[in-house]
Amino acid sequence: MAQAAAKHGENHAHGHDHGHHDPQEMKILGFWFFLISDVILFSVLFATFIVLRDNSAGGPILSELIKMPGVIAETFILLTSSFTSGLAVLAMNQGKVKQLINWLIVTAVLGASFIALEVYEFIEMVHEGFSYTTSAASGAFFTLVGTHGLHVSLGLIWMIGLMFQLKKRGITDVTRGKINVISLYWHFLDVVWIFLLSIVYLMGVM
């Protein structure tokens, strides 16, 4: 037993020598696993939407309600915010807290404008008689696009919380890991939006 314990200890030390899996690296890997489970969530919603997109049940048709100028604005706002969240990580790697917080503020403001535009778009659609329960197409549309919007909104709340933490504690190993993770999340949301733009909007109006 003692031998086993000693052996175990040895293995443990051995493991430490070789695999330099520091906790931050493992946290980022864990977050990748979360993102991939989110990919599967979105793929189910995409499949549902693609299958149901033409089932308008005599109600308004989605492709006639899409207003491209708003969608194009949303696209470039989110793309830019993905870029600025990357700049925030760069500022962090150079140890500049102030610059880091400022880039996070820019990212959050862009994210909030994206959400505002999207909510405005939804309200207009509902005014035109295209609400959540109108048809299979409308239900699938709001669920898919709304789930993405919900992700962005949660990311915003998370980001604001991190700004306060950065103000209080500065750049430590813990906050550094958190910033790396949220920037990964933010890039991921931009990737999902590319597919929303392509499949929901561009294929809708073509």
Added chain:
Amino acid sequence: MAEHNSHDSHGHEQHGSLKSYVIGFILSVVLTIIPLVVVLNDMMGKTGTLIVILGTAALQFVVQLFFFMHIRETEKPRWNVMALIFGLLIMMTIVIGSIWIMLNNAVAH
């Protein structure tokens, strides 16, 4: 600017440079504008437009993966890449499988 060596002894700090973010951003903007121009001006037939939309989306996905999410800079073995490939496999199965089955249903009624 040249060196950020205050804490890069572990090598996990060097996630990207300004250059990689700027290149990624410019490529993403270009890859977004191409399908927009094609769709809004009705420049191609249905199949051509579909290929352009899906092709540029896939390319932009790759661009963001490499230039923004730094998938190449993770430690080996790259569990995240393997998990991602697995996730994409499930995604394709769900999406293509659903379309295939439901199109057959649509024919039936």
